[in-house]
Amino acid sequence: MNDLATLGQRIRHFRTGAGLTLDQLGERVGIAGSQLSLMENGRREPRLTLLSAIAEATGVHLADLLDSAPPTKRAALEIELDRAQKSSLYASLGLPVIRASKALADETLEAVVGLHQELARRAREAIATPEEARRANTELRLHMRTLDNYLPEIDDIAEKILSDIGHTTGALTHREVSLIAERLGFELVHVGDLPHSARSVTDLENGRVYLPPASIPGGHGLRGMALQALGHRVLGHEHPATYADFLQQRLEINYFAAAVLMPRRQSVEFLQQAKADRNIAVEDFRDAFGVTHEAAALRFTNLATAHLDLEVHFLRVSDDGAVSKAYENDGLRLPVDATGSTEGQFVCRHWSARTAFTRTNRTTEFYQYTDTPEGTFFDSTQTGTTSAEEFSITIGVPFAHSKWFRGRETQNRTKSTCPDENCCRRPSPDLSSRWAGKAWSSAKLHAHILSPLPSGTFPGVDDRELYEFLQSHATPAD
Numbered sequence: 467m468n469d470l471a472t473l474g475q476r477i478r479h480f481r482t483g484a485g486l487t488l489d490q491l492g493e494r495v496g497i498a499g500s501q502l503s504l505m506e507n508g509r510r511e512p513r514l515t516l517l518s519a520i521a522e523a524t525g526v527h528l529a530d531l532l533d534s535a536p537p538t539k540r541a542a543l544e545i546e547l548d549r550a551q552k553s554s555l556y557a558s559l560g561l562p563v564i565r566a567s568k569a570l571a572d573e574t575l576e577a578v579v580g581l582h583q584e585l586a587r588r589a590r591e592a593i594a595t596p597e598e599a600r601r602a603n604t605e606l607r608l609h610m611r612t613l614d615n616y617l618p619e620i621d622d623i624a625e626k627i628l629s630d631i632g633h634t635t636g637a638l639t640h641r642e643v644s645l646i647a648e649r650l651g652f653e654l655v656h657v658g659d660l661p662h663s664a665r666s667v668t669d670l671e672n673g674r675v676y677l678p679p680a681s682i683p684g685g686h687g688l689r690g691m692a693l694q695a696l697g698h699r700v701l702g703h704e705h706p707a708t709y710a711d712f713l714q715q716r717l718e719i720n721y722f723a724a725a726v727l728m729p730r731r732q733s734v735e736f737l738q739q740a741k742a743d744r745n746i747a748v749e750d751f752r753d754a755f756g757v758t759h760e761a762a763a764l765r766f767t768n769l770a771t772a773h774l775d776l777e778v779h780f781l782r783v784s785d786d787g788a789v790s791k792a793y794e795n796d797g798l799r800l801p802v803d804a805t806g807s808t809e810g811q812f813v814c815r816h817w818s819a820r821t822a823f824t825r826t827n828r829t830t831e832f833y834q835y836t837d838t839p840e841g842t843f844f845d846s847t848q849t850g851t852t853s854a855e856e857f858s859i860t861i862g863v864p865f866a867h868s869k870w871f872r873g874r875e876t877q878n879r880t881k882s883t884c885p886d887e888n889c890c891r892r893p894s895p896d897l898s899s900r901w902a903g904k905a906w907s908s909a910k911l912h913a914h915i916l917s918p919l920p921s922g923t924f925p926g927v928d929d930r931e932l933y934e935f936l937q938s939h940a941t942p943a944d
C-alpha cells in the first residue's frame with residue numbers, strides 16, 4: 467500500500483510537471499481521468515503496460531516512475547500522513563481523518579505529521595519493547611546486587627505490621643493476613659471472575675482486595691498474593707510511569723510479602739541456628755514458615771549476606787536449561803546476552819540447576835560441587851513442576867561457605883567451563899559430521915515475563931476488563 471502511495475505521488479509529480487490535467491493524460495493513455503486519480507491516490511494499482519504509456523506521455527523513463535523515493539518533500543509528508551492516519555493508534559483516538567489537499571499548507575502538513583511521529587514514538591516507549599524491558603530488568607538485578615538483595619526499610623515496615631497484629635512466631639495464618647488487611651482498611655474478597663490479565667484487584671473506594679478463589683498451583687500462595695496486593699498500599703506506590711518503575715514496584719511487593727511471611731527476626735534466628743548446627747537447608751526454612759521452595763530460597767538471598775555473612779546465588783531454571791530468574795553476589799558467572807540480561811539464557815548443563823533434572827528420586831534436595839573458572843561452588847537444588855513446565859530452584863555458595871550447609875558431604879562433582887562453547891554447547895565432532903545440514907528443529911516459545919506489556923493505566927492489565935469487573939462487584943449503593 468505504501469509503495470502504491472509513492473508510485474501515485476510520482477505519477478502526479480511527472481503529470482503536473484508535463485503540464486497535463488488528469489483528463490488530458492487519461493486520454494493519451496486510454497483510461498478515464500477518474501481512474502488515473504485513483505492510481506495517483508494510491509488506491510489502485512496500474513498495470514505495467516499502462517505505466518509505460520504514462521512514462522512516454524509525460525516524457526520520462528519508466529524507471530523514474532518506479533523509483534521508490536517520494537518525488538518531493540511535500541509528497542513524502544503526504545505519504546506519511548496517509549500512513550499515520552491508517553494506524554490502529556490513530557484510529558483508537560476517534561479523531562477525523564484529514565486529506566492532504568492543496569489547501570493544506572506545507573507548514574500545517576509538516577506540523578501534523580511531526581505530531582503523528584511523536585505520538586507513535588511515545589506509544590512505543592510506553593509499552594516498552596522486550597529489549598527495553600530486559601535492560602530495565604538487568605539494571606534492577608545489578609542494583610539489587612549492590613544492596614546484597616536486602617531492603618531493610620521494607621523489613622522494618624513488615625515487622626511493625628506483624629507486631630501490630632501480635633504475631634510472634636510460626637507460620638503466618640490466612641486469618642492473620644486478613645487481620646493485616648483489616649488494619650489497613652481492606653477486606654479480602656475471593657472471586658472467580660478476576661480480569662484475566664490481573665493477579666489481584668484493589669477497590670480503593672470501597673476498601674476491598676479481590677483475589678482468586680484458590681492458589682495457582684506451584685505459584686504464589688493466597689497469603690502471598692493478598693500481601694503483594696496490600697504491599698502496593700503499604701509502600702505508597704503511585705501509577706508506574708515507566709517499565710523500570712513497574713519492575714521496581716513488583717520487586718518491592720514481592721519483597722514485602724516475603725518479609726511478612728518469613729519475618730526478619732524469626733528467619734534470622736532460624737537460619738543462624740541452622741548455621742551454628744552446620745545444617746542450613748532451604749527445605750527446612752521453607753517448611754518452618756509454610757511457603758514455597760522458591761519463596762524460601764529467594765528470602766534466603768535477602769538475609770544471607772547481611773545477617774549470615776554468606777555470599778550466595780539463586781537460580782530458577784526451566785527444564786530446557788533456560789534461566790527464568792537469577793541473582794548472585796558470590797561471583798558465579800551467570801549466562802548473559804549482549805545486553806547483560808540473563809533471563810532466557812541457558813545455564814551450563816553441568817550445573818546443579820540442570821543435573822538435578824536427571825535424578826529419578828526428587829523428593830529431597832540435590833547437592834553438588836561444581837568447579838568453574840570462577841572457583842568451586844556448592845549448590846543445593848530442588849526440582850518442581852507447574853502445569854506448564856518442570857523447573858529447578860537452586861541456592862548455591864562458594865566452596866568456602868559449603869561447610870554450613872546440609873549436603874556438603876556429597877560426592878557429586880562436575881566441571882564447567884561455560885561460557886566456553888567447548889564446555890557443553892558444541893556437539894561432538896562425529897555427531898556434527900553425521901548430522902550437520904541434515905536436521906531441522908523449531909524452538910519452543912517461552913511465555914516470557916519480559917514480553918512487552920499492553921499499555922493501559924496499569925501495565926499489562928486490560929483497563930476495560932478491570933473497570934467492568936470493579937463495577938460488577940461494587941455494591942448497588944456504589
Ligand SMILES: [Zn+2]
Pocket residue numbers: 813814815816882883884889890891
Ligand atoms: Zn557448560
